[in-house]
Amino acid sequence: MSEALRCGYVALVGRPNVGKSTLLNHLLGRKLSITSRKPQTTRYNLLGVITEQHNQVIFVDTPGIHPTNKRVMNRYMVRSATSVLSDVDIVVMVVERTRWTSEDDLVLSHVERAQAPKICVINKIDQLKGRTELLPQMEALGARQIFDEIIPISALRNDGLDLVWQEVVRRLPEGPHLFPADQVTDRSERFIVSEIIREKLMRRLGDEIPHRVSVVIENYQSSDRLVEIDANIFVERDGQKTIIIGRKGALLKSIGQEARHEIEALVGTKVMLRLWVKVKAGWTNDERSLRRLGFE
Ligand code: GDP
Ligand code: MG
Numbered sequence: 001m002s003e004a005l006r007c008g009y010v011a012l013v014g015r016p017n018v019g020k021s022t023l024l025n026h027l028l029g030r031k032l033s034i035t036s037r038k039p040q041t042t043r044y045n046l047l048g049v050i051t052e053q054h055n056q057v058i059f060v061d062t063p064g065i066h067p068t069n070k071r072v073m074n075r076y077m078v079r080s081a082t083s084v085l086s087d088v089d090i091v092v093m094v095v096e097r098t099r100w101t102s103e104d105d106l107v108l109s110h111v112e113r114a115q116a117p118k119i120c121v122i123n124k125i126d127q128l129k130g131r132t133e134l135l136p137q138m139e140a141l142g143a144r145q146i147f148d149e150i151i152p153i154s155a156l157r158n159d160g161l162d163l164v165w166q167e168v169v170r171r172l173p174e175g176p177h178l179f180p181a182d183q184v185t186d187r188s189e190r191f192i193v194s195e196i197i198r199e200k201l202m203r204r205l206g207d208e209i210p211h212r213v214s215v216v217i218e219n220y221q222s223s224d225r226l227v228e229i230d231a232n233i234f235v236e237r238d239g240q241k242t243i244i245i246g247r248k249g250a251l252l253k254s255i256g257q258e259a260r261h262e263i264e265a266l267v268g269t270k271v272m273l274r275l276w277v278k279v280k281a282g283w284t285n286d287e288r289s290l291r292r293l294g295f296e
Contacts, residue, residue, distance in 0.1 A: 006172035008089035015103035
């Protein structure tokens, strides 16, 4: 036990759809020491904590450049994003090989101002014919001299994630761990699963049913080879139920598939996921229901 403990906050940033969640879940899934993933603390969105031997990495989100906050991108949010970025120990920005947008520029402008070491992860390289296709973007990014490392990966195929982990860990400051290493509870896994389902729902529904959806895991049984999950999706009205289910169940089916892939990456086994949409009229107003759904 001669090696010193290391622990640090790592901001995981990037515009929507570049693959941040996939990267994080695959990192979490391989390490299997999820300690917690809480929604919205005061300054950070805690995404996940990975502890491996003497290293603990606390992944956080920044409020101001969070996809769902795009519309409230006012001065306050800009300032707070910048201040979070100046608080963390390492910044990891995820971009896509195939597409660079003005949103990437926006994120980059925040990242640029941070003092912490910066790592750029170019994701989705599995979509390339050959690695040489990466060169123009790597050169362009390199020329800007913002990043300490530029790492091509495929989060989906688990390609390059070891290198990301190594480069992050190498830059962690020395310090005691802030979370217990052994808190791999069923509850946190259930919670993450419900968040994954909720995220897929939100992504597909857009603004149609804003924040009126709640996901509750009714049954969660895991064995070595399979995790079986039943999840209830609670909505307020029949109309909302119809929308979520979609034509001949198509929308619910594809939401379920997307969620299942992500959960499989997380837990490392096959997953059987059953989703049920239920109408619970006025549940947001009903205290008892709220408590049952886990809000205190
Ligand atoms: P986020 O919005 O940045 O969190 O992005 P997600 O992790 O939700 O990913 C957005 C989409 O990109 C999903 O459909 C993923 O399956 C897909 N995706 C993520 N990583 C990869 C990758 O390495 N290769 C490919 N082909 N698709 C990916
Ligand atoms: Mg995401």
